[in-house]
Amino acid sequence: MKHLKVIKENCIGCRLCEIACAASRYSEFNYKRARLKAPESFPLPMPPVFCKHCKKPFCIEACPNNSLSLNDDGMVELNEQTCTKCMECQKACPFSAVFQDVITGFPLICDVCGECVQFCPTNALQVVE
Amino acid sequence: MLGYNGKYLLIDLNTGDTASHDIPSNLFKGFVGGRGMGARLLYELLPAHIEPLSPQNLLIIGTGPLTGTMTPGSSKHIITTLSPETGGFLDSYSSGRVGPELRAAGYDFIVVRGKAKVPSILVMNDSQIEICDALDLWGKDAYEAETILHERYGSQFSYMVIGPAGERLVRYASVNSEFYRQAARGGVGAVFGSKNLKAIMVRGSGKVPCQDPLKLMEITKTMIELSRTNEINISRMHQGTPGTMCITSEAGMLPTRNFTRVTYPEGAGKIDGVGVGRDSIGTRGCFGCFTPCSKVGKFTVDEPCKDNTLEGPEYETASLLGSNLDISSLPFVLKANYECDRLGLDTISAGVVIGFIMECFERGLLNAKDLDGLEPKFGDENVTLEMLKRIAYREGFGFLMGEGVKRMAESIGKGTERFAIHCKGMEFPGYDPRGAYGCALTFAVNPRGACHRRAWPPLELFSGANPHTVEGKAKLIKGTYDEQIIMHLLMVCDFPASAIPMSIDDYLKYLNVTLGTQLTTDDLFEAAERTETLIRMFNNREGKGRADDQLPDRIICEAPPDGPAKGLVIGKEAFNRMLSEYYELRGWDDEGVPTKQTLEKLGLVAGMYL
Numbered sequence: 001m002k003h004l005k006v007i008k009e010n011c012i013g014c015r016l017c018e019i020a021c022a023a024s025r026y027s028e029f030n031y032k033r034a035r036l037k038a039p040e041s042f043p044l045p046m047p048p049v050f051c052k053h054c055k056k057p058f059c060i061e062a063c064p065n066n067s068l069s070l071n072d073d074g075m076v077e078l079n080e081q082t083c084t085k086c087m088e089c090q091k092a093c094p095f096s097a098v099f100q101d102v103i104t105g106f107p108l109i110c111d112v113c114g115e116c117v118q119f120c121p122t123n124a125l126q127v128v129e
Numbered sequence: 130m131l132g133y134n135g136k137y138l139l140i141d142l143n144t145g146d147t148a149s150h151d152i153p154s155n156l157f158k159g160f161v162g163g164r165g166m167g168a169r170l171l172y173e174l175l176p177a178h179i180e181p182l183s184p185q186n187l188l189i190i191g192t193g194p195l196t197g198t199m200t201p202g203s204s205k206h207i208i209t210t211l212s213p214e215t216g217g218f219l220d221s222y223s224s225g226r227v228g229p230e231l232r233a234a235g236y237d238f239i240v241v242r243g244k245a246k247v248p249s250i251l252v253m254n255d256s257q258i259e260i261c262d263a264l265d266l267w268g269k270d271a272y273e274a275e276t277i278l279h280e281r282y283g284s285q286f287s288y289m290v291i292g293p294a295g296e297r298l299v300r301y302a303s304v305n306s307e308f309y310r311q312a313a314r315g316g317v318g319a320v321f322g323s324k325n326l327k328a329i330m331v332r333g334s335g336k337v338p339c340q341d342p343l344k345l346m347e348i349t350k351t352m353i354e355l356s357r358t359n360e361i362n363i364s365r366m367h368q369g370t371p372g373t374m375c376i377t378s379e380a381g382m383l384p385t386r387n388f389t390r391v392t393y394p395e396g397a398g399k400i401d402g403v404g405v406g407r408d409s410i411g412t413r414g415c416f417g418c419f420t421p422c423s424k425v426g427k428f429t430v431d432e433p434c435k436d437n438t439l440e441g442p443e444y445e446t447a448s449l450l451g452s453n454l455d456i457s458s459l460p461f462v463l464k465a466n467y468e469c470d471r472l473g474l475d476t477i478s479a480g481v482v483i484g485f486i487m488e489c490f491e492r493g494l495l496n497a498k499d500l501d502g503l504e505p506k507f508g509d510e511n512v513t514l515e516m517l518k519r520i521a522y523r524e525g526f527g528f529l530m531g532e533g534v535k536r537m538a539e540s541i542g543k544g545t546e547r548f549a550i551h552c553k554g555m556e557f558p559g560y561d562p563r564g565a566y567g568c569a570l571t572f573a574v575n576p577r578g579a580c581h582r583r584a585w586p587p588l589e590l591f592s593g594a595n596p597h598t599v600e601g602k603a604k605l606i607k608g609t610y611d612e613q614i615i616m617h618l619l620m621v622c623d624f625p626a627s628a629i630p631m632s633i634d635d636y637l638k639y640l641n642v643t644l645g646t647q648l649t650t651d652d653l654f655e656a657a658e659r660t661e662t663l664i665r666m667f668n669n670r671e672g673k674g675r676a677d678d679q680l681p682d683r684i685i686c687e688a689p690p691d692g693p694a695k696g697l698v699i700g701k702e703a704f705n706r707m708l709s710e711y712y713e714l715r716g717w718d719d720e721g722v723p724t725k726q727t728l729e730k731l732g733l734v735a736g737m738y739l
Contacts, residue, residue, distance in 0.1 A: 014418050
């Protein structure tokens with residue numbers, strides 16, 4: 001299964017991945033809509049966290065109206081039609097890797113599109129199979 | 130105008146009132162943003178001849194059209210105000226997320242006036258403004274205060290915080306952002322303090338205005354690829370800005386022992402790029418920047434025994450708190466850097482102030498009694514750390530030290546003004562102009578005082594010109610200076626320009642994609658001219674002219690005892706000739722006042738851009 005991998009030592013904390021993630025998805029510069037996020041850390045940066053697409057995802061278990069599911073590729077997917085934005089998924093994620101869109105209020109979960117990888121200046125992010 | 134928010138928010142600390150004001154689109158055309166728009170707003174909104182530390186002064190915090198857009202180095206914000214050090218125009222810059230958040234909150238600028246009744250913080254959450262009591266934060270150092278604020282308000286806010294030095298109105302107090310980035314020059318921290326303002330926090334949830342984000346991303350992708358193999362970028366990632374020290378020491382422009390020497394071989398491999406590169410424990414980039422220059426340093430303190438880490442040192446700190454004090458220990462420089470950041474002091478001015486005192490003491494012009502028992506000699510690390518505290522808390526003689534070298538020399542007398550190293554009251558950064566004479570002009574004509582950010586002094590060394598002459602320097606410096614102004618209008622850091630590399634044309638591509646315009650480089654250079662002349666008008670209005678564009682006698686009349694310019698003197702006549710040539714190139718008269726024709730040409734007349 002393809003997934004995103006981070007090489008911690010390479011990360012310089014520039015957060016270009018976050019800006020690129022939101023920009024490629026919504027055609028706007030608003031890093032608060034990104035599907036990955038670097039936790040606050042000073043002065044040494046922390047690399048971004050993102051959905052690991054667990055085999056038995058806590059977020060899916062926690063969702064009260066089955067809006068989250070594993071798709072055929074084994075990735076967590078959101079059905080926005082039924083999602084009530086209760087954010088139980090966010091609370092349940094042990095990796096703090098579910099975020100909330102500041103505009104729509106929906107949960108944001110990385111779908112490994114790989115756009116961030118192209119913008120990582122130090123090759124700290126990679127998509128691997 | 131598309132690509133901008135087109136408005137500023139006026140916040141009155143006296144009343145808590147706020148008002149949103151539109152910025153006419155022709156002003157964006159004339160001044161672009163950043164330094165230009167900040168100057169334009171200050172020129173209009175600030176009453177003439179007020180005291181910089183009075184409630185009437187304004188804090189104008191702003192952005193440029195590229196802020197937060199994924200343009201290289203576009204996370205900067207600018208603070209424009211009347212300088213407590215110089216009594217003239219001040220623009221001070223820092224990185225972090227204040228700029229991007231402000232744009233995302235729907236404004237290009239905020240203008241803060243008045244004075245809060247009690248120590249306060251200003252919280253901007255989109256267009257909602259709250260002024261909250263901060264009695265519990267007042268007195269805390271900048272690191273402690275920011276840590277508490279982060280815990281209270283979370284990671285989506287961006288922060289500007291002052292330390293005890295700002296609270297006590299030290300004239301070179303800084304404002305921290307994200308702990309280790311400072312708008313440090315000229316005393317913006319003291320203006321915060323004078324307004325009873327411990328911190329400003331900004332959060333925006335909207336998008337940053339940009340006409341074609343996808344196109345802009347494509348340009349950035351190309352730039353990232355270019356930067357990956359750029360040797361300057363690779364070297365700077367490894368050495369940080371201290372990499373500059375080997376250049377300045379070799380060229381004889383490295384401040385050493387209060388500018389009595391210009392080379393510092395003792396620091397080689399210790400506090401220069403080699404030493405910092407070897408001993409740092411990491412590298413960090415500013416928000417959205419892919420040409421990182423920030424090194425993370427670590428030092429150990431004995432009581433209580435623990436490791437401290439910080440982003441630093443930068444070149445300026447390593448030179449003014451290192452070579453200038455004849456100290457070649459990196460752990461000390463890191464410690465002093467940490468103290469300055471924590472206390473909220475500009476490392477540059479603090480280093481020059483302490484160097485000045487050390488020289489006064491060693492020459493017998495001040496004694497231990499004058500200095501509350503301290504015996505500051507060059508090379509003394511403990512005394513330096515003690516003095517930093519006394520400056521920030523303004524204890525005893527520390528009060529006068531907090532006024533800066535210009536006022537200190539006026540108070541001490543005894544001919545000390547000869548080696549009080551400042552221009553207009555702002556202390557020199559880490560370059561001695563005797564190693565490259567154009568630098569003397571750069572420091573003299575910069576409206577905020579001696580400053581290296583308008584025409585980076587070492588560039589002259591790579592221009593092919595003889596560094597030890599004033600001939601041709603007015604033109605050379607003006608050229609570099611104007612390019613830098615453009616970057617400060619766009620509000621981009623100038624480092625990526627060399628680390629990618631990028632030209633003004635490349636920045637123009639970014640600008641046109643952002644605004645949906647077809648501006649030309651001529652438009653940008655004209656805006657740069659207009660900005661510089663408007664700032665000159667501002668300083669003229671405050672009573673400044675040619676007499677203020679002068680440098681201390683040590684720099685102009687004394688020959689350095691070492692380095693390539695050993696035995697050579699710039700000389701007053703040559704310096705003044707260079708100054709006159711510069712005025713002429715700018716269209717100013719020989720007193721440094723813009724001529725009527727220049728004002729008309731640039732549209733700096735009522736009904737146009739005024």
